[in-house]
Structures are given as structure tokens and as C-alpha cells.
Amino acid sequence: MLSVSGLTKVFDQQPVFSGFDLTVTRNRFAVLIGPSGCGKSTFFDVLTGVTPADAGALRWQGEEVCHLGEVAAYMHQKDLLLPWFSLLENSLLPARTGGGDLHQARSRALQLFSRLGLSGYEQHLPHQVSGGMRQRCALVRTLMFNRDLILLDEPLSALDAITRKSLQSLLVLLQSEFDRTLVMITHDVDEALLLADDLYLLSVKPMAIRDKIVLHGDKPRRFDNPELLAMKETILQQLQGDIEHVAG
Amino acid sequence: MLRANLLALGILLLLLGLWEGSCRIVEVPIFILPPPSLIARTALLQAPLILPHALTTALEIICGIGLALAVAIPLAMSMFAYPWLERALSPFLVASQAIPVFALAPLLVVWLGYGMAGKVLMAAIIIFFPITVSLLEGFKGCDREYRVLFRLMGAGFWQTMRLLYWPWALPHFFAGLRVGVTVATIGAVIGEWVGAQKGLGYLMIQANARLKVDLVFALILWLSLMGLLLWFGVGWLEKKSIRWKYKQ
Incomplete structure (x- = not known):
């Protein structure tokens, strides 16, 4: 199990996130989705140890770690x-x-x-x-x-349709056949709905979890499911509302 | 490619033809401007005289390149590893290039004598800057995602340097080296003008004093050929070292 508790990062006296908590259970596909600029990338940098946290703790399988670089693998939209x-x-x-x-x-x-x-x-x-x-x-x-934990940094966003589909299947394979726990950050609602088991909807700065949605069914999902389409609409409205609130 | 080569050859032949024709029609004295045919004849016939001097100059240039590499590569690596070192050394590096190399030549003769050492140092001073700067920029240009990947793989700085940064920066390194070797002849020849007992610069001064202008031109031709040889040599080495880039 991955446990993030009280994670805080401040830039120029402005908190990017403050007291951020997250728990991901083993063999789940957790997706954190939020509008661009909400602090996802900074959160990812703190998780991977690129940037130090100002406060908070990270635990993997009950043991405290400085950053997940010690315990996680990494996949990116580029094959690297x-x-x-x-x-x-x-x-x-x-x-x-x-x-x-x-x-x-x-x-x-x-x-x-x-x-x-x-x-x-x-x-x-x-x-x-x-x-x-x-x-x-x-x-x-x-x-x-x-490593049992895999961090995914917007792995599908800049890919062409065919490569995107192929990578979606591979990510599902990682979870189902290789028994990995996946944490993905993205701003792409489609990508999140197709792959997530647990979808965390993030608010704008200071970033916090505003909603958690648990999804069921075989993956990668298809958008011919009306329930999924309705969910997509709701999420988009919430994200849009957040952006307009900040702009207003 | 063929068209470009033919055009370059055409322009060269046209210029040489104009030069040759003008010298013959206007009957310019050969101690003012010898025709290209005489320069070519002198370059060939005087080869036994020129060759030992050319070898000395070539040795000075090659040693200069070696010395420059021995300083530039560790310096660029250190400045990349420690940004504070880059901030501290940058003004000195820029200042070292602002000093005209002509001004240093007499001092180097005083300090290092009439032997090879001063000329090697002159060549090295000219070459090391473009190599250092281009290599450093190459290291810095490495994509963030790759750095994160290596961090998560638990690679140390030198391991990352060997496997990622160095190959990544090689195209930049060779770009700097190409610039460096073409100007390296300047450093060595200036050193020989100021005080030497051997070398193409030394021979040039001797020929000039005796109004053997055809020999001076022949020596310039030899120097140009040496510069071209170095240019193509670096190009060959580049293709061998970064074969993956040329195959792409």
C-alpha cells in the first residue's frame, strides 16, 4: 500500500499543496486528474524526489521512504x-x-x-x-x-491513436498480469476513465482531492457505455467550474 | 549533394581562373601576387622543405587539441555537476576569450621558450572554450524525463554521466570540436610567428622576409589543407562515435 500523508510544498510562500493525503491500495490503478497548473507535476516531482517536500511523509508497504524513487518504476508518454x-x-x-x-x-x-x-x-x-x-x-x-509500484506521468497524452490504444492495453497488462500497483497523473479525462480503478479528482491550487470515484468493469473501457459518458460530462463540468472560479 | 559539390568546384575554378588570368594579363610581379599555377607548383616542388615544418605544426595542433580536451571535458563535467562552479567560473572563461591571443603569444615565448610548449598552449587556449561551452550545453540539454528515469533507476551522477549525459552531449561536443580544430591552426601559427625554430608559421616569416611570396601562399595552402584534413577527421570520428544518430 502507498500512503501519502500531510505532504506539503510551498513555492514563493504560495502552497502548491498543503497537508495532501492519499492512499493507494495494492494492485489498484489510481489516477489523479486535475486541470493544467493545479500542481500535479510538482506533486509528481515530490513523489519522485526531483523536488524535496516541505513537510509530510511517504510510506510504501508500511515503511517510510524519502521519495518513491527508491521503490517505484517510471513510465512516461515518451518511450524514453x-x-x-x-x-x-x-x-x-x-x-x-x-x-x-x-x-x-x-x-x-x-x-x-x-x-x-x-x-x-x-x-x-x-x-x-x-x-x-x-x-x-x-x-x-x-x-x-x-518494483511493485509504477508511476505514470501522463503516459498517453501526446501519442497517436494507434500507439495510444496499444499502450493502454500494455498498462492494463502491467496491472493484471504482472500484479503491479499504478499511480498515474493526467489532465486527460478520457485516459483516466478508460484505465482507473480509483479516480481522484483534484482541485486547483492549493491542490487537494475534491472527489474520489471508484470505477468497475473490464479495462481498457470503451466509451460506448452511457454511464461512462455521463461521468465524463460530470468530471469535465467540475474541472471547468474550478478553472472558471480561478479565472473569475 | 552532387549539385552542391559541383557548384562549389565551379566557383573555385572560376575564382582561380580569374586570378590566373588577371596575373598574366596585368603582368603583376610574382613578389606581389603570384598566379595560382606558380603557388601550386611551389607547394609541390618545395614539399621536401615544407613537410618537416608542416609535421611540427601538425604535432603542435594535435597536442593542443589533446591538452584542450584534457581540460575542457573535466571542466564541463564539473560545471554541470556543480552549478555553483559554473556560476563562479563563467566570468573567467568569457574573459579568457576576450583577451586577444596575439597579446598572449610574446608572453608565452618568454615563459615557455621557443620550443613546442608555447604553441601547444596557444592552440589549446583557442580550442578549449568552444569545446567546454558546447559540451556543457549538451549536458544541460538532456530532457528532464530521462533524468527522472535515471534517478528512479537509482543511478549515481557518474553512472548517469556515462550512460546518459555523455552520449547525449556527443553531437554538441563534436560541433564544438569542429569549430575548435579549424581555429587551432591560428593559435599554433601565431605562436610560431612570435618565436620559433620550426613550423609553417616560422617558415612563413622567413619566406616573407625574402619576398618569396609564392612560398608564403604555398604555406597558406598547406595550412588550409591541414585545417580541412582536421575538419574531415573530426567528421569521420563523429560518424564513428555517434553512428546511431547518422542511422536515424
Whole structure:
């Protein structure tokens, strides 16, 4: 379980968030959605340790950690593969930086390559394969972190429709087949509704959770469900209301 | 590409033709402006005289490049690792380039004598700045998402430097090196003008004093060829080192 309690970050005497609490239970897909500029990115920076928190505590599986960089893997909308390394070398990066057994890591990576349909492409450079294959390689790298918690920073927002759909399926696979807990931040309502188990609606600065919605059903969901469409309308109205309140 | 090369060759031949024709029609004395045909003949026929001097100058330039790299690379890395160091050293770096290199040459002869050391240092002073600045900018240009990824992988600074920052900055490094090597000849030749016993600059001064203007031009031609050779040499090294970029 991930527990964030009393997290506070202040910039220029203006609190970005103050006393922020969040609990994500194991093997859930938690999505934090809020309007642009509400403080999501700062929250993510504090979680990953890029920026220190001013107050508060982070706990993973009951143990306090300075930041989630120590316990979480990371996936981004870009595949973040290094163009100078082959797909296999890219997937082995967590083992190389983490000082693990490279031989063992290599065997595991090759197994994952086979499972995700990347066999035969191990020595290809990222630009030599399709966008979908690069995303699958990024997924292998994420799995090679050997960490149960995965942080997702707007993973789908700038992708074309086909790659987006393929990555949605991969994220669901991460949760269902590889038993991972996922925390995603986004400003994209569609993305949130398609993937979340627990959707946290954020208010504008100082950022706080204004609502929590628990979603059910097989994922990735489809928008032919009227209930989902109605929910999308409600969320959009709430976000819009927040933005207008700030502008007014 | 072929069209551009043909155009460049055409312009060169036209200019040489105009030069040759003007010298013959106006009958300019050869100690004022020798025709290109005489310069080419002198450059070839005097090769046994020029070659040992050219080797000395080439050695000075290569050692200068080596010295510049030995200073620029650790300096750029340190300034990237410690931003306060960059803030502290930047004014000195800029000041070092504001001083005309001609003004330093006599001092270096006094301090280091008539041997190679002064010329090597002159070349190094000219080259190290573009390399340092471009390398530092290359490091800084690394995308934030990649930095976060490496942070979450638990990579230390030097590990990140080796696997991420250095390959990332290589195209910038080579851009700086290309600029550096083309101006490196200036440093070495100025050093030789002020005080030397060997080298193309030394030979140039001797030829000029004896009004052997065709030899002076022949030496300029040799220097230009050396500059071109260095330029293409760096280009070749760049293609070998960042093959992934050229394959993209």
C-alpha cells in the first residue's frame, strides 16, 4: 500500500499543496486528474524526489521512504529509450544502474521480450522498430525495475491513436498480469476513465482531492457505455467550474 | 549533394581562373601576387622543405587539441555537476576569450621558450572554450524525463554521466570540436610567428622576409589543407562515435 500523508510544498510562500493525503491500495490503478497548473507535476516531482517536500511523509508497504524513487518504476508518454543502445541494452538499464546480476537480468529480459512479441529485435536500435515495439520495450524496462509500484506521468497524452490504444492495453497488462500497483497523473479525462480503478479528482491550487470515484468493469473501457459518458460530462463540468472560479 | 559539390568546384575554378588570368594579363610581379599555377607548383616542388615544418605544426595542433580536451571535458563535467562552479567560473572563461591571443603569444615565448610548449598552449587556449561551452550545453540539454528515469533507476551522477549525459552531449561536443580544430591552426601559427625554430608559421616569416611570396601562399595552402584534413577527421570520428544518430 502507498500512503501519502500531510505532504506539503510551498513555492514563493504560495502552497502548491498543503497537508495532501492519499492512499493507494495494492494492485489498484489510481489516477489523479486535475486541470493544467493545479500542481500535479510538482506533486509528481515530490513523489519522485526531483523536488524535496516541505513537510509530510511517504510510506510504501508500511515503511517510510524519502521519495518513491527508491521503490517505484517510471513510465512516461515518451518511450524514453536511449537511441544509442539496442532494445535489449535499453531494457537492461535498471539492472546496470541498480548493480544487479546482469547475466540473470539478461535471461529475464529475453523472456519478457519473447512474451511481449519482441523476439528477434533484441539488437535493433530504437529507431529501427515501430512506435508500438518501442513502447513494449519500455514496458520490459519498467518490469526490469523489479518494483511493485509504477508511476505514470501522463503516459498517453501526446501519442497517436494507434500507439495510444496499444499502450493502454500494455498498462492494463502491467496491472493484471504482472500484479503491479499504478499511480498515474493526467489532465486527460478520457485516459483516466478508460484505465482507473480509483479516480481522484483534484482541485486547483492549493491542490487537494475534491472527489474520489471508484470505477468497475473490464479495462481498457470503451466509451460506448452511457454511464461512462455521463461521468465524463460530470468530471469535465467540475474541472471547468474550478478553472472558471480561478479565472473569475 | 552532387549539385552542391559541383557548384562549389565551379566557383573555385572560376575564382582561380580569374586570378590566373588577371596575373598574366596585368603582368603583376610574382613578389606581389603570384598566379595560382606558380603557388601550386611551389607547394609541390618545395614539399621536401615544407613537410618537416608542416609535421611540427601538425604535432603542435594535435597536442593542443589533446591538452584542450584534457581540460575542457573535466571542466564541463564539473560545471554541470556543480552549478555553483559554473556560476563562479563563467566570468573567467568569457574573459579568457576576450583577451586577444596575439597579446598572449610574446608572453608565452618568454615563459615557455621557443620550443613546442608555447604553441601547444596557444592552440589549446583557442580550442578549449568552444569545446567546454558546447559540451556543457549538451549536458544541460538532456530532457528532464530521462533524468527522472535515471534517478528512479537509482543511478549515481557518474553512472548517469556515462550512460546518459555523455552520449547525449556527443553531437554538441563534436560541433564544438569542429569549430575548435579549424581555429587551432591560428593559435599554433601565431605562436610560431612570435618565436620559433620550426613550423609553417616560422617558415612563413622567413619566406616573407625574402619576398618569396609564392612560398608564403604555398604555406597558406598547406595550412588550409591541414585545417580541412582536421575538419574531415573530426567528421569521420563523429560518424564513428555517434553512428546511431547518422542511422536515424
